[in-house]
Amino acid sequence: MAVRSKSSKAWLNEHVNDHYVHMAQKDGYRARAAYKLLEINEKDKLIKPGTILADLGSAPGSWSQVAAKLVGKNGQVFALDILPMDDIEGVSFIQGDFREEQVLNQFESLLDNRLLDLVICDMAPNMSGNAVTDQARSFYLCELALDFASEHLKTGGNFLVKVFQGAGYQEYMAAMREVFVTVQTRKPEASRNRSSEIYLLGKNKR
Numbered sequence: 772m773a774v775r776s777k778s779s780k781a782w783l784n785e786h787v788n789d790h791y792v793h794m795a796q797k798d799g800y801r802a803r804a805a806y807k808l809l810e811i812n813e814k815d816k817l818i819k820p821g822t823i824l825a826d827l828g829s830a831p832g833s834w835s836q837v838a839a840k841l842v843g844k845n846g847q848v849f850a851l852d853i854l855p856m857d858d859i860e861g862v863s864f865i866q867g868d869f870r871e872e873q874v875l876n877q878f879e880s881l882l883d884n885r886l887l888d889l890v891i892c893d894m895a896p897n898m899s900g901n902a903v904t905d906q907a908r909s910f911y912l913c914e915l916a917l918d919f920a921s922e923h924l925k926t927g928g929n930f931l932v933k934v935f936q937g938a939g940y941q942e943y944m945a946a947m948r949e950v951f952v953t954v955q956t957r958k959p960e961a962s963r964n965r966s967s968e969i970y971l972l973g974k975n976k977r
């Protein structure tokens with residue numbers, strides 16, 4: 772197989788990016804990220820009719836759009852983001868910073884003691900440009916999401932989370948293995964241009 776030059780890789784990534792942006796416009800999704808969840812769900816069947824799930828870092832809302840459609844009338848989608856999000860039918864949304872206890876409490880009251888089948892987390896902090904700080908901030912959000920998942924998922928529940936490979940990755944994998952029977956990685960086609968981004972899938976909460 773021919774080795775691709777840096778510039779042809781860049782071209783290919785750009786091309787894939789454009790392709791998903793056009794598809795999202797055509798399909799009525801608010802972001803190309805929709806196709807990452809759709810691809811993972813195609814393989815892992817995480818979201819089915821009746822699934823009750825939380826979507827952390829949900830804005831602008833393409834994952835919630837996908838989830839609301841798949842869970843149907845008998846399922847439920849609870850979503851949270853620090854940014855506002857336009858309404859989506861079938862999605863209960865709270866705007867707030869997930870790092871703040873008061874926001875977490877508010878989100879928990881929305882759940883009203885319902886145990887979840889699934890937590891999906893696509894949260895990513897605003898990048899400061901300092902790679903070390905950004906990586907630490909990102910894993911902090913992932914740790915909070917893992918705590919939330921281990922507290923609110925039912926036994927046997929699943930957790931999908933975006934992480935950035937680098938410092939803290941192995942420790943986070945180890946922490947996930949404490950909570951889930953299996954932990955796998957997923958790198959959907961629509962995420963190929965974001966080089967260090969990868970999704971971890973914890974299946975079957977202990």
Ligand SMILES: C[S@@+](CC[C@H](N)C(=O)[O-])C[C@H]1O[C@@H](n2cnc3c(N)ncnc32)[C@H](O)[C@@H]1O
Nearest residue numbers: 804828830831832833834853868869893894895
């Ligand atoms: C990549 S976007 C999510 C895209 C979303 N999955 C979609 O399909 O539309 C990451 C989101 O994480 C949110 N976020 C970052 N830090 C957060 C925090 N501390 N609390 C809540 N949301 C946060 C951002 O505002 C942003 O909307």
